[in-house]
Amino acid sequence: MVAVLVRLKLALLRNTLTRSVWALVGLVLGGLYALGLVAAAYAGFVALRLSGSPELVSGVTVIGFSAVTLGWVLFSVLVSGIDETLSPARFALLPLSARRLQPGLFAAGLLGLPGLATTVVALGLVVVWSRSVGTAVAALVAVVLGVATCFLLSRLVTAALAELLSTRRFRDIAVVVLALSGAGIGIGVNVVADSFATGTSWTGLLGRVTDVVGWTPLGWAWALPAAVAEGAWLGAAARLLLAVGLVVLAWIGWGHFLQVRLTSPLEGQSGSGKVRGGAAVDRWFGATPRGAVAARSLRYWRRDPRHLANLAALVVLPVLVVVMQLTQDAPNELVVVFSPLLVAFLLGSVLAMELAYDGSALALHIHTGLRGSDDRLGRLMAAGTLVVPALVVISVACVAIAGRWDLLLAVLSMTLGAAVVIAGVSSWISVFWPGHAPPPGANPFGKGSSGGFEALLSFTVVTGISFVASLPVLAAGIGSLWIGWLQWVALLLAVGIGGVALWLGVRVGGRALDRRWPEVLRSVTALDA
Template identity: 50%
Template structure:
């Protein structure tokens, strides 16, 4: 079964590369980037061979614990997991989760991230080439550590996806987001405070971090070679048992959710058709095609776990910046006050990916004659409905907590300008690039095999052009530090520029959609 699934994964990847130049270029770029990181990591691990045992132990435990945590955090917030072999596709076959899990494990490591992790982990052998005992402990730890990385990613994303699929628990995701933002902000604040200290202080902090990391699930297995090298055999045995127990727990968690996907692949669709007429959502917007599109997409924002995960990803940046500045005694209040403008800048990226998230449901627009401009305007309305209140709350909190309330006209000028231009640019860019997103009801953390580079291009163009168009307003806001009143002029200019860009994005993007509905439908329906 393992060999069959690996061959299937490679065959699907090969066929996907043949169908699209985008996929080939994206794969090459990913491999080059991964190779660069692997080379840097291996050079560092080789250099540790000639340091003391204590320094090697502290550095390797912290680094590999961070690597393990990265598999989980980045899968949840950034990259998702590669489900080229989507388990739901095996639902009609007479197989159980325990039969295909070994194959999914091995095939999941057949990729740039998995191969890079294996290579970097093998470099740990060089660092601990200090005798038979540390080498043997490293040989035992490496496969357990690599499997733990993968299982953290799969068990974490499937568990969180199951939580998000329940509307009752969905809002708790934002509590977790705030906690994660707080931790990352405090960590960035601590690292910033160490920028000017000496080597001895850095080594002391590294030792403290290694002590903490070694007693977390992310660092249990990686601390085993360090314990053996330092003669702490009993402690090494305890951590090894904990690491094995963690692998078993993660394996059973993944198996539980995988069994549900194999036996109940359509569970998320139950009750999808129950919708009350005259709901509040239907009364928010006018009875026009644009209003209908807005009402439908607003329901997606509330009910679809993929959209909830997207909101979390957009919010994490401003939260981290605000927490880092407010927690640092030497932090800059103005940075915390302007942190919410990051969300204004990123709103356009949501518009750029909205068509892809609709998937094959877009055939309704193509066959019923919905004008492209109505589609663009409706999505703008729903996006503003979702992010508008969040922006207001974040802006007020940033101004109050930072104490820099006097810069509110400047913050308002930058926020309004970035919001309008990013919505306009995103409305147009979203009509140029589409890709097959995870289908409704699937894990919001699933990464398809074909959306990488188009998604990256849409994000890069949207954010870059939006920032460029907002430069006049930003320049006036900066100038208001010396010439009072320029911030109000920047607000007026931003309203004009943003209004024109938004109008052009809706109109011209709609015209592109009117010409490309068949191509768009084909691009989002490749699954």
């Protein structure tokens, strides 16, 4: 069974790559990027091996790899699993028990990108502790137990919370928590960097944190070679027994919940079935083809976790920038004032994925003979209903925090002008590179969530063209720092250039979509087959 599941995993990967050239190109580029990260990690391991003190080596390895273990658990909970290729629900109709499936699912799961990356980087622990045979052997044992702990704990937690994770309310909360976690990590890194820059001593704190983390379930395995290096044989034996016991218990617990999933597969809960405010939305956009597209898209923006994840990322970015500036001794008020521009330029990555989020449902537009211009305009109407008020609120808040009300008009002109230009350019470019997305109801951060290399290329082109087109608006807005009346010039340019970009995006993008409906449908459904 292990060999069968491993071959199935590899076959699914091979079929994905042969079906989409963009997936193959993205895998190659992603592999090169991963190799660069691994090379950097191993360079750090070698440096620790050659010149690091035992205390520093212990602190870096125990805390670092314990954080990796925690990351496996947290991200598995927040995003409902990283890889759903061999989901237990797919085997529910087969006469297979959890005991037969577990070894194969374990081996196949480690063949995914997170598993391979964790294993390769974890083997660096052997390099760091290769000063003696005893520590090297202990490090090798730690790698086996540590990687197994990462995988099994993540599977155990997600299996135990499977019913809760299937609800839309929890996924909505998870998106917010993930966004806030990202902001917290960024702020924490900034504070630590400032502390190092001011000469704060972390030696004593590092030792204390290492001692605490090494006696938690996250660090039992990873602290094993450090205990051997210190000659603390009793502590090393205790950690070994605890780490082995944790792996065994996690394996048993995962098997229990896996058996439950095989006999009682979960179904996603969609709520009460009532559509609140549905009639109001339909009246607001009107009984036209573009109005129908806008009303449907607006409902998706509210209910689809994939859209919610995008909104959370857009909102948390200026918050992160502002908070990081406020933690500085001398914050730069202009960085705070103009931070909403980052949201405007990242908007391209969201709008460029609109077609991909529909997946196979896009066929409805083709079958009903919907014009491409109505599709383009309807989606922009829905996005504008949410994004424009959000950009106004964020801009006003940033200006208020910085106390630069004299720049409010310039900030609004630059932010909204750039956003409208990007919306128009995205309406055209996304027809050629729509990207890929997880199917509706699936993990919003899972396979295909970022759209792959195709979406990356689309975002790059959209951002580049939009930046060039927005240069007059940006130049006038920045010039208003010295010449106040240029704010009004920025406003006029934003209206003019933005209006032209929006009109061209809808018209040109709509005509291109009329010609490319079959190609677009094939592209956005490539990962569903």
